Amino acid sequence: MSRVRKVVLAYSGGLDTSVILKWLQDTYGCEVVTFTADIGQGEELAPARAKAKKLGVKEIYIEDLKEEFARDFVFPMFRANAVYEGEYLLGTSIARPLIAKRQIEIARKTRADAVAHGATGKGNDQVRFELGYYALAPDIRVIAPWREWDLTSREKLMAYAKKHGIPVEMRKKGGSPYSMDANLLHISYEGRMLEDPAKEPEESMWRWTVSPERAPNKPEYVKLEFRHGDCVAVNGRKLTPAQVLTTLNRLGAKHGIGRLDLVENRYVGMKSRGCYETPGGTILLKAHRAMESITLDREVAHIKDELMPRYASLIYNGYWFSPERRLLQELIDASQATVNGWVRLKLYKGNVIVVGRGSDTDSLFDPTIATFEEDRGAYNQADAAGFIRLNALRMRIAAKLKSRR
Known part of the structure; x- marks a missing residue:
């Protein structure tokens, strides 16, 4: 050699x-x-x-x-709502x-x-x-x-x-x-007592967030504005991607948001227990999904949700520069063209609660159709009967066949 x-x-x-x-x-x-x-x-x-x-x-x-980290890596990942094994926000x-x-x-x-x-x-x-x-x-x-x-x-x-x-x-x-790793998105902890998954982490381990029990007794409201799927302002103040994460980290840490105790499946084959603090990312994910809820077509949103676990695994396993991750990113980014508007959240003792969302340009929510009051002919409820019967046809055929056996 x-x-x-x-x-x-x-x-x-x-x-x-x-x-x-x-x-x-x-x-x-x-x-x-x-x-x-x-x-x-x-x-x-x-x-x-x-x-x-x-x-x-x-x-x-x-x-x-x-700035490069937040703009070119974290924000593209959050456009996908990427979460590994249902919980981990992929900070490391x-x-x-x-x-x-x-x-x-x-x-x-x-x-x-x-x-x-x-x-x-x-x-x-x-x-x-x-x-x-x-x-x-x-x-x-x-x-x-x-x-x-x-x-x-x-x-x-x-x-x-x-x-x-x-x-x-x-x-x-x-x-x-x-063993700790920290960056603008999170801080992680491994080793010592965490190697026993039955033991609760000591409170002194956590470095960023207050415990939910010690968080303020009064909730705090925060408004996030989105442009093409990226958060561009917090409480009316225009911010860079790094500034967005810094601001949301401060707010989340104050209210005990973003703690996670997780046993995860490593790519190399073993299970590993780690603890994470991701206060800003937890807020951002909740807000982004709320923004998509009124601006994405149903089937587009569902396809994104189906692809997300694969996308998250690619990042977790180290395939950021792979052709398949790049291909998925192009699809995800294309879906974000209409993800524009605002989301209002309530932060309270470890919880992130969506309390409002809106878009002046791209909302697909039509109150004249969704209303429980008189819709003035916008939706003919009688149409639902044929819709249901057609969708039940295959099940009715199977049920009749079963009854003849």
């Missing part, structure tokens, strides 16, 4: 990737370029730069990708293709011959990163330290860090910290 000269590492500055940085230098004797994506994780990124410098890294990339999954994309771009820019990531050999992220790499750079060399080294636990990682003088944040008495 050819020698690795230079590698671009997806680097967070946390325990895993800090150890990986040193391990790459020692194991491969190569130059390491670090890439840290600011996708709204809400952490100070200067320590990551300081750590990389301390370990002798000369090329350090720290880039603000929040949707971030990986953007990181992989930028990592490959930096590898080309710096003439690196390899890329590396900190995903474990048991998880989904290794698949997501590497499918992204290969889709964009088919011949790239990929280094996945978790599949090569003997540092097989977080305790061993921390011992390695201590030995090599690598500072580690968020130490907790009695064990290693939770």
Whole structure:
């Protein structure tokens, strides 16, 4: 196998990737370029730069990708109402293709011959990163330290860090910290007590949201405006996609919205328990479905709902850059041409309640037809008899056949 000269590492500055940085230098004797994506994780990124410098890294990339993340990845996903296994809003999954994309771009820019990531050999992220790499750079060399080294636990990682003088944040008495991932859409937690699916998460684990019990006793109303399926304003204020998520995160967190405790089926085959906080995304999904309820044709809406699980699985499993995901996206985006208008929501103690929706240009709701009052001939109720009899014909034929047996 050819020698690795230079590698671009997806680097967070946390325990895993800090150890990986040193391990790459020692194991491969190569130059390491670090890439840290600011996708709204809400952490100070200067320590990551300081750590990389301390370990002798000369090329350090720290880039603000929040708007690109929200505009080109999160919002297209929400146009599909994508939810994995009925509950998960794909906060970690949707971030990986953007990181992989930028990592490959930096590898080309710096003439690196390899890329590396900190995903474990048991998880989904290794698949997501590497499918992204290969889709964009088919011949790239990929280094996945978790599949090569003997540092097989977080305790061993921390011992390695201590030995090599690598500072580690968020130490907790009695064990290693939770494995966490945060971005503009969500924050996730794995490990520690969560490895027992029977145990309730400790309240101190949650970082973004108040508990519903401690949320305000008074509900708060919020109005979202949509244009072609994307939220473009909150409470009358025009916002960029990243600003929309930031605003909705603040509102949702205040009212205890968006907590999830989930045992999910990983792509690699095992079941895994994780906890998530997705306050803004939970609000956005509810509002988007309400907007579609009055602006989408019935059959278009039903086709979208049928395709959504497949679309969500493609994202969860790492196929963002696949031809089938791109094809589905074109269909989904075409359906959003008429998804324009506003939705009013009530936020109260963990709940997102739709209390109103409207569209001046694209509403298919016709009150003159739907009314329980006099409709002045807009709908002839007698027509329903023939409609029902025709739709019952196959069942009537089957019932008569059964009765003769």
